[in-house]
Amino acid sequence: MTPTHEHPSAGTERTRLAPALAEAAARLAEAGVASPRVDAELLAAHTLGVGRGRLLLIDTLRGDELRRFGELVAERARRIPLQYLLGTAAFRHLELAVGPGVFVPRPETELLAGWGIARTVPGATVVDLCSGTGAIALSVADEAEPGRVFAVERSPAALAYLRRNAVDFPSVRVVPGDVNDPELLVECRGGVDVLLCNPPYVPDGTAVPPEVSDHDPAEAVFGGADGLVLIRPVIALAAALLRPGGAIGIEHDDVHAEAVPELLRADGRFADVAAHEDLAGRPRYATARRV
Numbered sequence: 001m002t003p004t005h006e007h008p009s010a011g012t013e014r015t016r017l018a019p020a021l022a023e024a025a026a027r028l029a030e031a032g033v034a035s036p037r038v039d040a041e042l043l044a045a046h047t048l049g050v051g052r053g054r055l056l057l058i059d060t061l062r063g064d065e066l067r068r069f070g071e072l073v074a075e076r077a078r079r080i081p082l083q084y085l086l087g088t089a090a091f092r093h094l095e096l097a098v099g100p101g102v103f104v105p106r107p108e109t110e111l112l113a114g115w116g117i118a119r120t121v122p123g124a125t126v127v128d129l130c131s132g133t134g135a136i137a138l139s140v141a142d143e144a145e146p147g148r149v150f151a152v153e154r155s156p157a158a159l160a161y162l163r164r165n166a167v168d169f170p171s172v173r174v175v176p177g178d179v180n181d182p183e184l185l186v187e188c189r190g191g192v193d194v195l196l197c198n199p200p201y202v203p204d205g206t207a208v209p210p211e212v213s214d215h216d217p218a219e220a221v222f223g224g225a226d227g228l229v230l231i232r233p234v235i236a237l238a239a240a241l242l243r244p245g246g247a248i249g250i251e252h253d254d255v256h257a258e259a260v261p262e263l264l265r266a267d268g269r270f271a272d273v274a275a276h277e278d279l280a281g282r283p284r285y286a287t288a289r290r291v
């Protein structure tokens with residue numbers, strides 16, 4: 001970053017923030033980053049240790065701050081996910097710890113979490129399969145009053161972040177496990193009120209942005225040739241775990257607007273199957289009730 005707008009202040013070289021931000025945003029735009037201005041502001045706020053809204057009150061950067069900001073912008077221009085650089089991902093009311101080797105929670109999943117929260121009555125037993133860093137499980141614990149939330153995850157890297165994020169949520173039990181295991185949570189069979197899952201669901205071979213292809217773990221993103229390889233066992237497991245009347249919600253790929261509701265209907269143990277879109281109007285999750 002070129003310090004073109006310096007002026008002396010109390011004997012220290014300082015650079016004006018506004019042009020530094022504009023230059024950073026232009027560099028990120030050139031690198032193909034989808035939201036260059038927002039990312040530049042979040043990286044500047046992170047460098048300065050303030051919230052993004054406080055940037056309006058800051059005029060200049062010190063030399064060391066400018067250097068650190070420049071380094072972060074350079075990393076983001078190499079398409080390292082913004083959240084890895086910040087060390088956190090915002091999800092509903094939470095700031096989740098994230099880092100290299102784990103899936104970054106996505107805003108679209110906030111809708112599935114909200115659907116589950118609305119169905120979680122006080123004392124309910126909730127299961128979040130493929131929990132990752134805990135976005136869904138911890139939001140349910142944060143915004144509803146569940147008795148227990150089982151957060152199931154297979155990846156050791158994700159489990160480390162999940163345990164860290166779950167520290168302040170005593171209702172959340174972290175369960176290392178594989179959704180292909182029909183004995184998973186066997187002690188809860190027939191007693192689960194709400195089961196939620198954002199599994200790996202992108203069909204193998206689908207083109208994805210560099211942040212995803214180079215950084216999100218493949219096992220968190222891709223769901224086999226048709227993208228449904230994990231969704232099938234999740235539906236079978238849900239049918240075994242949910243109590244009659246219990247609710248299931250599964251996030252899925254844009255191309256599965258019909259396939260996932262159809263899998264739920266074909267199982268024969270679910271009613272009230274419904275398809276839901278995300279805020280961008282794309283098919284995003286399917287829900288049903290265990291009969």
Ligand SMILES: C[S@@+](CC[C@H](N)C(=O)[O-])C[C@H]1O[C@@H](n2cnc3c(N)ncnc32)[C@H](O)[C@@H]1O
Pocket residue numbers: 103104105106109129130131132133134135136152153154155158177178179180197198199200201219220221230
């Ligand atoms: C799309 S990510 C979702 C993470 C989290 N639920 C979220 O919304 O941010 C899918 C997660 O499933 C985990 N996973 C993949 N295969 C699994 C399996 N067979 N059993 C359990 N977890 C699995 C991955 O490690 C990853 O953390």
